[in-house]
Amino acid sequence: MMKILDLFITSLKPVVEILLITSVGFYLALDGVNLLGQDARKHLNNIVFYVFSPTLIGSRLADSVTYESLVKMWFMPVNVLFTFMIGSFLGWLVVVITKPPQHLRGLIVGCSAAGNLGNLPLIIVPAVCKEKGGPFGDPESCQKYGLGYVSLSMAIGAVYIWTYVYNLMRVLSNSPVEIPHDSVESNYDSCKVPLISSTEEEEEDNHKVGRWEKVKRRLVSLSEKVNLQTIFAPSTIAAMIALVIGIITPIRKVVIGTEAPLRVLQDSVTLVGDGAIPAITLIIGGNLLKGMRSSGMKMSSIIGVLVARYVLLPICGVLIVRGAYKLDLITKEPLYQFVLLLQYAVPPAMNLGTITQLFGTGESECSVMMLWTYSLASVSLTVWPTFFMWLVA
Numbered sequence: 001m002m003k004i005l006d007l008f009i010t011s012l013k014p015v016v017e018i019l020l021i022t023s024v025g026f027y028l029a030l031d032g033v034n035l036l037g038q039d040a041r042k043h044l045n046n047i048v049f050y051v052f053s054p055t056l057i058g059s060r061l062a063d064s065v066t067y068e069s070l071v072k073m074w075f076m077p078v079n080v081l082f083t084f085m086i087g088s089f090l091g092w093l094v095v096v097i098t099k100p101p102q103h104l105r106g107l108i109v110g111c112s113a114a115g116n117l118g119n120l121p122l123i124i125v126p127a128v129c130k131e132k133g134g135p136f137g138d139p140e141s142c143q144k145y146g147l148g149y150v151s152l153s154m155a156i157g158a159v160y161i162w163t164y165v166y167n168l169m170r171v172l173s174n175s176p177v178e179i180p181h182d183s184v185e186s187n188y189d190s191c192k193v194p195l196i197s198s199t200e201e202e203e204e205d206n207h208k209v210g211r212w213e214k215v216k217r218r219l220v221s222l223s224e225k226v227n228l229q230t231i232f233a234p235s236t237i238a239a240m241i242a243l244v245i246g247i248i249t250p251i252r253k254v255v256i257g258t259e260a261p262l263r264v265l266q267d268s269v270t271l272v273g274d275g276a277i278p279a280i281t282l283i284i285g286g287n288l289l290k291g292m293r294s295s296g297m298k299m300s301s302i303i304g305v306l307v308a309r310y311v312l313l314p315i316c317g318v319l320i321v322r323g324a325y326k327l328d329l330i331t332k333e334p335l336y337q338f339v340l341l342l343q344y345a346v347p348p349a350m351n352l353g354t355i356t357q358l359f360g361t362g363e364s365e366c367s368v369m370m371l372w373t374y375s376l377a378s379v380s381l382t383v384w385p386t387f388f389m390w391l392v393a
Contacts, residue, residue, distance in 0.1 A: 004390060007135070011385040014127035015378050018120065021278060022374070025285020036286040042357060048279050049354050053118070054238035056273035057155050059266065060122075061242035063256055064148030070247060073152055075330045079321065079340050080117065080156045084164060086316050087113035087308065094304030100297075106169030107352070107362045108301055111369050112308045114165045114349040117157030119277045121150040121342055124381065125335075128389075135393035136335045149339040155239035161351050162233035169355060173362065280350050284374055287353060290367040297368040305369060309347065310380040317344025318391070334392040338385075341392070345384040347377040 028036035036044070091112025095105050129142035136142040245251050255262050321340045324330045330337065348370065356366040 004386065007389045008382065008386045010128055010131045010135075010389070011124075011382045013131070014124040015381050017127065018123055018281060018381075019378060021281040022285040022288065025282035026289050027285075028282065029286035029289040036282060038290070041283055041286045044279060044283060045354055045357065048276060048283070049351075050234050052273065052276035052279055053158070054234040055269045056118075056122075056276035057151070057158060057235050058238040058242040059270040059273040060147060060151035061155050061239060062245040062252075063266065063270070064144070064151050065243065065246040066252070067247045067249075069148060070152075070243075072331065073149065073336070075324060076149070076152055076340065077156050079324075080153060080160060080343060082320055083115055083313065083317070083343050084113045084160050087115070087313055088168065090308035090312055091305070094301060094308060098298060098300040098304050100301045103173050103361055104297065104301070104365055106171070106173030107356065107366055107369065108305060109172055110165050110169045110352050110355070111305050111348040111366075111373065112313075113168070114161050114352060115157070115309070115313075115343060115346040116349045117150075117343055117346065118154040119280045119350070120346050120377075120381070121153060121339065122147070122277055124342065124385065125150050125339065128338075128385070129335075135389045136338070142335060145333075146335055146339065149336060153339060153343060155235075155242065157349065158233070158235035158239060158351075161349055161355075162236055165349075165352075166355055169352075170359070173359065283353070284350060284370065287367045288371045288374065290364065297365045302369060302372050305348075306372060306376060309373065310345070310376065310384075314341075314345045314380075314384050317341050322391070334389075337392040338388050341388040342385060345380055345388075347373040347380070 025036060027033060029041070088109055091109035094112060095108055098108075100108055125146040126143050129136060129139050129146050131139075136146070245255055254260055255266050257263065260266070318341065321330070321337055325332070325337060330340070350370075353363075353366050353370065356362045
């Protein structure tokens with residue numbers, strides 16, 4: 001009983017840290033203070049999207065991931081994909097059961113699919129490692145390897161969000177879209193038709209052209225309907241660059257390490273990236289205030305997302321991760337298993353707020369969803385990590 005209590009206290013401390021920073025953001029967004037109002041949050045959100053998140057992912061990933069560790073962690077991209085796919089299916093069930101308005105379907109599926117694999121684990125894992133007598137051994141080694149696991153998780157999550165979830169929300173919502181790399185682009189009409197459409201005239205033309213021309217037409221049609229440009233979102237590009245630096249030993253020796261000739265580049269990127277966690281957490285607090293003033297989301301949809309993210313998804317995670325362990329698909333290291341399990345228990349990704357701002361629709365409803373999910377995250381991120389640590393240790 002005492003061991004469970006100790007694990008509970010260990011899980012509770014990082015959650016308290018998050019709540020304290022969130023409360024500051026909530027206070028700064030109040031009308032009487034107005035230092036983090038709607039315009040300020042939007043500008044800060046853009047800075048996070050273009051500057052803080054890419055540098056955070058790049059610095060953490062390049063510093064902690066090598067070719068050997070990447071081979072060791074081969075199951076993590078698969079595990080993150082499982083969280084997104086299972087979450088998408090659960091979100092679709094919520095949509096079928098609660099029947100929300102058309103423009104909110106993408107938001108509900110997105111909140112169920114995309115978890116916060118970035119700033120929250122970056123707070124939780126180091127805080128757990130720092131605890132004396134923790135379940136993961138030496139605090140210094142725990143933090144070093146833990147940050148490596150979380151950094152890779154964060155990078156993979158960013159890629160999936162800006163490729164899979166972004167386009168999924170775009171198609172399901174049937175809404176205007178603003179591409180991060182362009183100013184404003186309305187794709188309302190293109191979202192209303194199938195990804196690959198074929199009219200009678202096109203079919204007649206297809207008989208007159210060669211096979212290669214048909215393939216080219218279909219590829220062009222697909223690229224017009226699915227925004228493939230989001231593959232090159234800043235966080236995705238940063239993850240790719242960081243993996244190249246971390247994996248290729250000659251480049252790594254030039255940039256990473258105390259003896260590296262160009263270590264000032266890594267130090268500078270790390271310094272900027274360290275601003276991502278407090279900035280995003282402050283935005284969470286500001287958005288919670290906005291959520292308290294909005295009522296556009298059905299309560300049944302909110303409850304459905306809460307059940308999907310905080311009950312069903314973690315249970316699926318336990319079955320998948322422990323099943324992979326029994327089949328010797330993952331290492332026996334408790335910390336690695338803990339991070340894999342934690343990926344199933346986090347609240348929705350804050351990038352969803354950025355996506356709704358880029359779409360120009362569902363922003364207030366997203367704030368309501370974030371209000372409820374992050375308010376109850378204090379319970380989920382205490383109870384589930386306690387169980388996970390007991391399970392793997």
